Amino acid sequence: MIEPSLTPAWALPALVFVPMLGALVLWLLPRWQPLQRWLPAVLGLVLLPLMWPLGHAVAVDGAVTLALGGHRAPLGIEWYVDGLAVLLLGLNQTVAAAVGGYLWGAWPHAAQRHSPGFGVCWLLLWGALNALAMSADLFNIYVLLEIVSLGGVVLVVGRGAGAFAAAMRYLLFALTGSLIYLLGVALAYADAGTLSLRLLADAGLGAPAVTALTLGLMFKAALWPLHGWLPAAHAAAPTAASAVLSALVVKAAAYLLLRLWSDVFSGSWTPALLQALAVIGMTGVLFGSVQALRQVHLKRVIAYSTVAQLGYVLLLPALAGALAWQGVALHLLSHGLAKAAMFLAAGNVIIAIRDDRLDNLAGLDRVLSGNLFIFAAAGMSLAGMPPAAGFVAKWWLVRAAVDAGQWWWAIAVAASGLLAAGYVIRVLRAALASPDSFAEAPRHRARDLSPAMVAAPALLAAAAVALGLGAAWLGPLALAGSTWSLAP
Amino acid sequence: MTAYAALPLWLVLTSLVAAALIFALGEARRRARTVVNLGAAALKLVLVGVILDGVAAGHLFSVRLPLMPGFDLVLRADALTMLLSTLSAVLWLITTVYAIGYLEHSPHRCRFFGFFSLCVAATTGVAVAGNLFTFFVFYELLTLATWPLVVHRGTAAALAAGDVYLRYTLGGGALLLLGVVGLHAVAGPGDFTAGGFVPVDAAPAWLLTLLFLVMFVGMGVKAAVVPMHGWLPRAMVAPAPVSALLHAVAVVKAGAFGIVRLTYDVYGLSLVAALGVGLAVAAVAALTILYGSLRALTATDLKQRLAWSTVSQVSYILLGVGLGNPLASVGGLVHLVHQGLMKITLFFCAGAFAEVAGVKRVDELDGMGRRMPLTMAAFTVAALGMIGLPPLAGFVSKWYLGLGGLAAGQPWVVAVLVASTLLNAAYFLPMLRRAWFNSDGGAVEVREAPLALLAPTLIAAALALGAGLLAAMPWSPLQWVTLIAERVYLLAPPS
Numbered sequence: 001m002i003e004p005s006l007t008p009a010w011a012l013p014a015l016v017f018v019p020m021l022g023a024l025v026l027w028l029l030p031r032w033q034p035l036q037r038w039l040p041a042v043l044g045l046v047l048l049p050l051m052w053p054l055g056h057a058v059a060v061d062g063a064v065t066l067a068l069g070g071h072r073a074p075l076g077i078e079w080y081v082d083g084l085a086v087l088l089l090g091l092n093q094t095v096a097a098a099v100g101g102y103l104w105g106a107w108p109h110a111a112q113r114h115s116p117g118f119g120v121c122w123l124l125l126w127g128a129l130n131a132l133a134m135s136a137d138l139f140n141i142y143v144l145l146e147i148v149s150l151g152g153v154v155l156v157v158g159r160g161a162g163a164f165a166a167a168m169r170y171l172l173f174a175l176t177g178s179l180i181y182l183l184g185v186a187l188a189y190a191d192a193g194t195l196s197l198r199l200l201a202d203a204g205l206g207a208p209a210v211t212a213l214t215l216g217l218m219f220k221a222a223l224w225p226l227h228g229w230l231p232a233a234h235a236a237a238p239t240a241a242s243a244v245l246s247a248l249v250v251k252a253a254a255y256l257l258l259r260l261w262s263d264v265f266s267g268s269w270t271p272a273l274l275q276a277l278a279v280i281g282m283t284g285v286l287f288g289s290v291q292a293l294r295q296v297h298l299k300r301v302i303a304y305s306t307v308a309q310l311g312y313v314l315l316l317p318a319l320a321g322a323l324a325w326q327g328v329a330l331h332l333l334s335h336g337l338a339k340a341a342m343f344l345a346a347g348n349v350i351i352a353i354r355d356d357r358l359d360n361l362a363g364l365d366r367v368l369s370g371n372l373f374i375f376a377a378a379g380m381s382l383a384g385m386p387p388a389a390g391f392v393a394k395w396w397l398v399r400a401a402v403d404a405g406q407w408w409w410a411i412a413v414a415a416s417g418l419l420a421a422g423y424v425i426r427v428l429r430a431a432l433a434s435p436d437s438f439a440e441a442p443r444h445r446a447r448d449l450s451p452a453m454v455a456a457p458a459l460l461a462a463a464a465v466a467l468g469l470g471a472a473w474l475g476p477l478a479l480a481g482s483t484w485s486l487a488p
Numbered sequence: 489m490t491a492y493a494a495l496p497l498w499l500v501l502t503s504l505v506a507a508a509l510i511f512a513l514g515e516a517r518r519r520a521r522t523v524v525n526l527g528a529a530a531l532k533l534v535l536v537g538v539i540l541d542g543v544a545a546g547h548l549f550s551v552r553l554p555l556m557p558g559f560d561l562v563l564r565a566d567a568l569t570m571l572l573s574t575l576s577a578v579l580w581l582i583t584t585v586y587a588i589g590y591l592e593h594s595p596h597r598c599r600f601f602g603f604f605s606l607c608v609a610a611t612t613g614v615a616v617a618g619n620l621f622t623f624f625v626f627y628e629l630l631t632l633a634t635w636p637l638v639v640h641r642g643t644a645a646a647l648a649a650g651d652v653y654l655r656y657t658l659g660g661g662a663l664l665l666l667g668v669v670g671l672h673a674v675a676g677p678g679d680f681t682a683g684g685f686v687p688v689d690a691a692p693a694w695l696l697t698l699l700f701l702v703m704f705v706g707m708g709v710k711a712a713v714v715p716m717h718g719w720l721p722r723a724m725v726a727p728a729p730v731s732a733l734l735h736a737v738a739v740v741k742a743g744a745f746g747i748v749r750l751t752y753d754v755y756g757l758s759l760v761a762a763l764g765v766g767l768a769v770a771a772v773a774a775l776t777i778l779y780g781s782l783r784a785l786t787a788t789d790l791k792q793r794l795a796w797s798t799v800s801q802v803s804y805i806l807l808g809v810g811l812g813n814p815l816a817s818v819g820g821l822v823h824l825v826h827q828g829l830m831k832i833t834l835f836f837c838a839g840a841f842a843e844v845a846g847v848k849r850v851d852e853l854d855g856m857g858r859r860m861p862l863t864m865a866a867f868t869v870a871a872l873g874m875i876g877l878p879p880l881a882g883f884v885s886k887w888y889l890g891l892g893g894l895a896a897g898q899p900w901v902v903a904v905l906v907a908s909t910l911l912n913a914a915y916f917l918p919m920l921r922r923a924w925f926n927s928d929g930g931a932v933e934v935r936e937a938p939l940a941l942l943a944p945t946l947i948a949a950a951l952a953l954g955a956g957l958l959a960a961m962p963w964s965p966l967q968w969v970t971l972i973a974e975r976v977y978l979l980a981p982p983s
Contacts, residue, residue, distance in 0.1 A: 362642075399669050410666060410670075429639065
């Protein structure tokens with residue numbers, strides 16, 4: 001264990017408290033228009049650079065533990081930042097900066113302007129997501145999950161009553177998940193007498209606690225068959241909210257599954273049960289992809305794709321190994337970037353054509369080729385096409401399955417990339433179709449898009465593709481401080 | 489790493505940067521786009537010339553970029569590389585000229601030329617790839633870059649053809665991925681090495697055979713080997729320059745080239761012979777040659793007939809490779825260039841017939857010899873070459889293939905070649921007879937294609953003619969291929 005050096009010591013609290021203080025300021029000054037517009041963007045740009053020294057510190061010195069208020073577990077709560085946490089924090093800050101920029105760019109258009117409540121909830125949610133990445137205490141995680149879920153529900157209803165039913169459904173699922181998770185926390189405390197992840201890893205947990213915690217997190221992560229709330233909620237939410245929900249909120253729960261299964265839970269289930277968990281995950285991949293192939297609305301295609309893409313997380317317990325760990329970690333990262341880019345680009349499309357039925361996309365290429373390109377580049381990463389980050393993740397997963405002697409998962413992962421390619425291509429195909437149904441009017445509406453609204457998803461998509469080229473240092477970073485290491 | 493040794497990287501970047509610039513320029517900046525297009529193509533040709541000279545002199549060109557732990561993106565140029573990259577560089581330039589003329593007034597030219605350049609970048613990447621991993625990266629990129637070109641017109645038929653294309657090629661890509669990862673697991677990462685890098689005892693023979701076949705099928709999809717050929721005739725809805733490029737250099741050649749690499753530089757000839765998979769490749773190729781020719785006989789659409797002809801002709805390359813002796817290799821590899829030159833001429837002509845005279849079907853060719861004499865002359869040269877009339881290019885390929893078949897103790901190869909030649913004659917000669925000797929009844933008005941279409945066609949025809957007539961001259965495709973065969977077989981004598 002390494003005492004935090006200077007940089008993490010102030011960077012870690014800043015990542016949590018700066019957005020939360022920002023939320024407070026926005027709440028206190030709801031009528032100060034420039035502040036409402038600028039604060040999310042500025043905070044995003046301030047916090048993003050913190051990731052560089054933090055990532056460097058973790059890559060060089062290993063995981064960082066920070067005891068809040070100087071009280072170590074079991075008395076106090078600890079934050080624990082290893083390579084995986086750095087990747088998730090990096091994803092959070094990147095998407096937050098992009099979403100901040102998007103909100104800033106959309107501000108001049110009255111119809112796209114976010115309300116003060118939206119800004120407050122977003123900043124609160126963002127701070128909680130960062131804390132969730134670092135927290136090393138089961139109950140602390142429970143509290144943060146609640147903040148994240150409630151913030152997410154409010155973001156869904158961000159604009160109008162149309163999304164109300166979807167938001168209520170989301171709330172119901174989220175609360176059910178919370179209750180089951182809380183049950184798991186109680187069982188864990190009964191088993192081990194502590195809730196600190198560090199101490200639990202040594203003590204070990206009984207199967208009931210592990211099952212309850214896993215099930216609760218599966219609700220939150222919308223893993224099949226507990227995904228029922230996601231497509232409607234993510235499709236009905238305002239553009240920026242969809243991006244955040246799909247890229248970060250469900251991701252946080254998936255991240256926790258990954259984290260817990262890597263040490264605390266390992267060894268508590270039989271291999272047959274682990275295979276069953278993997279079957280559930282890959283069934284979700286298949287189900288989500290097939291549903292995405294059948295949707296007629298663009299945002300619903302993207303939402304079902306989230307259901308599909310998160311299923312890969314459940315492969316980790318079965319494949320347990322360094323390559324699988326790297327693969328899933330990079331997959332979460334690349335999916336977050338690509339998905340946020342896709343939702344923001346889809347939002348732009350909706351502004352231009354007032355609708356997101358795939359049938360109405362014909363000729364879109366002519367007016368919104370930039371947004372279409374963003375969608376295609378992000379989709380390339382989702383489908384695991386080289387050289388995007390999704391490809392490297394897929395490669396590692398396939399290799400991990402081959403090395404583990406579970407060749408059926410190698411075939412399943414390779415084949416599931418085809419399904420993802422299928423639903424991405426289906427959208428592009430609709431946009432390239434002619435004769436194009438476009439009159440001049442949408443061309444004018446397309447001019448309503450400010451440059452920042454296109455630049456934000458463009459940078460995210462570029463990052464999703466370019467990270468594939470950075471795999472040489474992302475892989476080792478993901479392993480820093482984890483229970484796995486690559487054989488030389 | 490000197491700039492000279494890094495030339496393969498620059499070779500890929502010329503097309504890649506051209507693609508990025510073209511996308512950035514947008515639809516309206518027509519002149520700037522043309523300058524970028526032709527400038528990059530010309531620059532690439534110069535680079536190819538420099539590398540050709542260096543490779544002939546035995547210089548090493550290699551760039552290694554670490555991509556992930558244990559994996560490097562290796563770009564390098566050896567004699568085999570230059571066979572494909574020279575062909576693609578030459579044909580990129582003339583096809584670009586043709587495409588600029590062909591798409592004069594149609595929409596979406598920015599998209600078209602951008603992906604066109606991307607396609608060439610991917611093909612060059614396939615050629616300069618120095619290991620299977622790098623090969624796979626560019627192979628998949630090629631699939632994606634080609635799709636917008638296939639569906640370019642956006643009609644229902646084009647979109648349907650695009651779907652079929654992707655179903656086949658992405659499926660093949662997934663198989664290839666499994667094969668490559670599997671081989672990596674048993675034999676470790678290895679750069680392409682003359683004579684192969686997979687040790688005989690890396691894994692049980694059945695596993696090595698299985699992995700070979702999985703990768704063969706994955707690559708065979710692009711090479712349109714029967715029964716994975718279904719996408720190629722359908723992809724004919726694409727604009728003529730795309731068909732020309734797909735058939736002559738880009739997609740089908742990437743598949744065939746991959747199989748050549750797999751045989752020579754991954755498994756190596758001795759292991760391929762020991763596993764007995766070489767003959768399997770040759771047998772599948774022979775089947776494809778005959779089946780493609782038979783289907784070409786019954787096709788009534790001109791481009792369809794040419795497409796089936798491609799299915800048949802590309803497998804000549806695989807036949808030569810599968811037989812695994814020097815003479816057959818020369819015949820197969822030289823056909824990679826010969827078929828490219830002849831087929832691009834034929835597609836240029838077909839495009840000109842459709843654009844200028846509205847002729848799309850074989851039975852509409854009556855009198856074309858008088859209406860468009862120069863274009864038809866080019867068509868005739870290429871068609872006769874395809875049939876294999878001595879001393880044209882197709883004959884050179886078939887001659888070496890036949891000799892190779894006999895040397896390998898497989899006399900059935902000669903029978904396949906004779907049958908294929910007869911079938912080729914049976915579907916090409918009636919077209920020539922119609923064009924030159926039938927009259928379409930109306931008044932004959934000579935109306936040649938515009939210069940932008942005609943000049944590339946004539947240049948391609950001249951190259952196809954020269955490749956055969958001047959086969960014995962230095963720097964001819966045949967001489968270059970002989971150099972490759974010498975290097976392959978000197979380093980790795982077949983067991």
